Amino acid sequence: MDLTPRDLGARIMSAARARRAPGFSIESGETVADGPQVYEELTDVVAAVLHGLPNEGWAQPARPYRWSVHDLLGHLLAVERYTATRLGVPGMGGIPEPGDDHHLTFADAVIAFERTRAPTNTLADWWEVVGRVRDIARPGLLPDRPVALHGLRLHPPALLVLRGFELWIHAEDISRAVHAPPTIPSAGAVRAMAELSIGKLVPLALPAVRVAPARDVRVVLTGAGGGTWNLALGDGQASALLVLDVVEYCRYAAGRHDRADLDVHIEGDAALVEDVLAASRLLAV
Structure with missing residues (x-):
């Protein structure tokens, strides 16, 4: 079933509010957000940017890439699934392993498939995977060993910071594409x-x-x-x-x-x- 932007936006923002941990503050550099907090905050940022996107916004070029905004979301969906598998989330299935080439190319098949679907459906699928990553990003559930992502071996909290970093940058890419103001993360996430x-x-x-x-x-x-x-x-x-x-x-x-x-x-x-x-x-x- 195709989701309307209004229906999807309501679902995403309601879930974001329900999942969000209590806020944190930073003064004089004393408090740093942990990996799950960074990931949660910055997935919410991406969701908020995409929720307000007009229909014509999905086709805008998402520079510096060769993709449209919808294509970029397809890339995010593929990387989110890959991240989920790295963290032990079951049932992702069909996720290509990035080879020696740049990680931007491994999602080409996913992007091509998502072009055949409504952008709001791609967004719904991305948000579902995000929710599963958030669910596992809790004490005692994450792997207690370094895991590989983009050729790096990082402990899961650091991996979630890296993924959050990428998501914020892509949120800014989308905002530029549709002439929306950028979002600066919280001081703790920065x-x-x-x-x-x-x-x-x-x-x-x-x-x-x-x-x-x-x-x-x-x-x-x-x-x-x-x-x-x-x-x-x-x-x-x-x-x-x-x-x-x-x-x-x-x-x-x-x-x-x-x-x-x-x-x-x-x-x-x-x-x-x-x-x-x-x-x-x-x-x-």
Whole structure:
């Protein structure tokens, strides 16, 4: 049965309110949202953006991709199913395993199939999978070992932060496509995404972009959800300082800003700072 946008929107927002955990706050960078909170918040953001989409909005190009907004939702549906299988959700079935090529291509068959369906049905299926991931994202239900996603092995809470990061960026892609204002996540979610990116993934990715020995870098991300990270990359001696806005950093790391777009303050070893910034983009969605 085809769902009308009004019916589907009511179902999604009612379920979102019922599922949402009590709110959390962040002051002076002291509180960080955990993985399930980040995932819940940012799936709600995607749902809210799509719920208000006019019919003509589904066909708009979802740059920087070759897809329409509906195609992008088909991609999200495929990745959500894949994420669910990684976390042990049963009954997903028929999910292709991403190969050595970019993760954007593994969902082509799903996207092609969803083009034959009403966008609201694609949205309903995506929301159903989201609900199953949320249901398992509770203490004692998630796997207690690292799991693979996009070539990374992450503990499930970190994986949910990564997935939430991707979902927020795609919500902004959709908002741009339909000329809607962007949504800034809560400070707790921003801090969790920044911690995953600059605190954990950048040190892993840096050797891929830097041949010369590195020294330590102090990174200060300003604004709600920001913080300070001392990246121990070398001999324990700080040789550089990088300061920029935390939300702009996250957008840059996701490949949505060019380097020239960033308003950054750099002291010390500028080449090392540029390598840190380049490393942040190696996992761009």
